[in-house]
Amino acid sequence: MDFSLSENQFLPNLRWLSWHNFPRRILKLSKFSLSNLVILDFTRSQLTHDWDGWRHIKRAKKLKVLNLSRCKRLSKTPDFSGLLTLERLILKDCFKLAEIDSSIGQLRHLVFLNLDHCFKLKNLPKELGTLPALTELLLDNTSIERLPDWWGMENMESRRVHISPSSKAGDSLNCVTSLLKLSLNWTDITHLPDSIGALTNLESLLLRNCYRMDRLPSSIKELRSLTELDLSYSKLIEVPNSMESLENLKAFKLYLSPTSAVLALPKLPESLTSLAIVSYVPIADTDLSNLINLKLLLFIMVPVISIQSELVQVPMPRWIGKLSKLEVLTLGHPNITNLSPEFGALPYLKTLQLSNCCALERISQIPLTVTKLHIIRCPLLTTLDISYLKNLSELYVFGSSIEDLSERALSEDLLEWKINKNYGDNLAETFRKMMCEPHGLDGLLPFFT
Template sequence: MSGNSNGELLSELSGNSYDELLSELSGNSYDELLSEARWLQWKVKGSDLSFSTTNLHLPKLSVLDFSYSHITKDWRGWKSLMASKRLKVLNLGWCLKLRRTPNLSAFTQLKILILLNCGGLEHLHPSIGELTSLVSLDLSGCGSLKELPEEVGNLKDLEELLLDRSGIRDIPLSIASLRKLEKLSTCICVSLREIPSSIGDLQNLQHLNLSYSGIKKLPSAIGRLKNLRTLSLESCFLSLNGAIPSEIGDLPSLEYLNLTWTPISDLPESIRNLSSLQHLDLRGCYNLWSLPELPSGLKYLSKPSIARTPSSEKRRRKWRRLDQSWDRRTCISAFVWIAKLKLGRVWQS
């Protein structure tokens, strides 16, 4: 083993527990190996949880992968790891016994923090607000996490905030300070009831996914998101009520709008102002009776099927007229196949 490079040696030992690693290395070779390590993958389980880490020295470590470990906030190894000042990526995904995150303030250069599917995670330590270099925060699948600390608003460089399938009930008002945020996803956050109006301050936001969430309405402040390119409200059919705000027409960069399986009954006239809109998905919008004038640049329109009931005949005629008007305009070639569909064919009687 003495003939191998440090990188090769780390690769050979990557499947071993910490105490097994120490038994294969002695004094100087151990210190030399770990002092040069840039990437460490360690599934901390069993005897690793109680093993002494007093001499663990990783000054050059950039990536630390603890995914699928049994560590907790009180694990003794955290103290030694705080000396890893150059850490850029910390992966704590699937650490099911982690209830609270430890104090992470020492990792001032951290760029990516992954807490994916930490099902038992209930609290984020306020020190998360000191990770001012953080670019991506993934809290997807943290079903026990009910709230974000206000300190999240201190993450001035954050570009991506993933909350999918988490237990989040509210988005803190401090989110307005995340001026570099490009992506916010709350897909399947069924406990989330509203989006704060402060979201309108996210001038760099490009992708907003609220699909399958519990939100009841969109704030009018959504119209201030001038760089928003995609907006999805898919399957908010159990909670969303009221009309889509007219301010949605103030989104000059919006290219994709997904309203699939929402209970909306109409769209605002201002939707014709969406000069960049290319894709509009209305499948399953059975309460939608008609459409206003649509943007001329639209390339894809998926309209709802209509159930075969006597009361639907008036609505059926309106959609036929819509089909005819689109055929005459012929500006959307992708719509031809839709016009040929027989309305309600999926509703076989």
């Protein structure tokens, strides 16, 4: 590199500068021509908010992407006032970041903001509520405890939304109504503000592992554009009765902990194509027969009674046989004794996974379309006829007492099969992944350990 050049002379056509572990004290950024720079990536660099180089970066009047991931010395963001064209700001894994400069409110073109794993970040500046173009905000694994009450309000007076005394927002704050995705996984958030109902363009709301949040606001029913709602591993004690109004919802994940007060599921929208429910509490009179568009279903009832003789045995819910578009079924229910005849008529079922069905004694009919069959920990199941499953290519049977399956009885078309009456810890991870991945649960289900 010829650093004898005058300032702003080096690499005059530079559009993308990716320099990880940027040598903060060595390189003179003033030598670079930044007038055409569009993307700047300083991942894993030793930068601080008061670094002298920021004043040179403000010369990049065309800058759209700034990546400061893993800048571990960054405790506060720099002044953004000269970066008005910025569209994507990535601050992921800045472990010491605790403050976002108020100048972020000047980034009128900002579409994407990633603050994942900024562990020390507890508060969001009110200026975030003024960003008209923001569509994706990622806050996974931060220390955020609450969203500002002014979220979702173009004009708080006209919306008549209650503002808590602690709110410092002004009466004319614009909101992030353009937001399409809000991710708050693994945060300390305790509740969502009622004003979130005004985020009418929101398509994805992710609240996985929000252990301190026990309920959703009633205004959730206003999120008519919502297509994805993830409440897996969050300890809700109640589910809003207005869920059916989410008429565009496609994917819904729900986890009910032992402390949940939910006695029955509300009616869910028939727009759902993917549903995952894990419950540690008995759910009475569950009927999901209206979910005629469902393609993926995970329905797990975790046994709360350890003595098998105390289990109240029931047949398989008949409504499952009415889900005519179902392609993947993962079922775990300690009380089910058999699979209903209607189940055998499902025309598109490809994957059937039965786990911890402690009372299951027989399977009358498996759909002919099934290509993958996994039976895990069904101790009372002693017989299984798969001779008619001509499309079966994968068979796993573990922790079950099936006696009439032998290598000779298996189809020559089977590409992979394993049969073992024992189920050890070495297999737990394999089957967690196998059963959870189709449903986007990342293999974390405690039920499969």
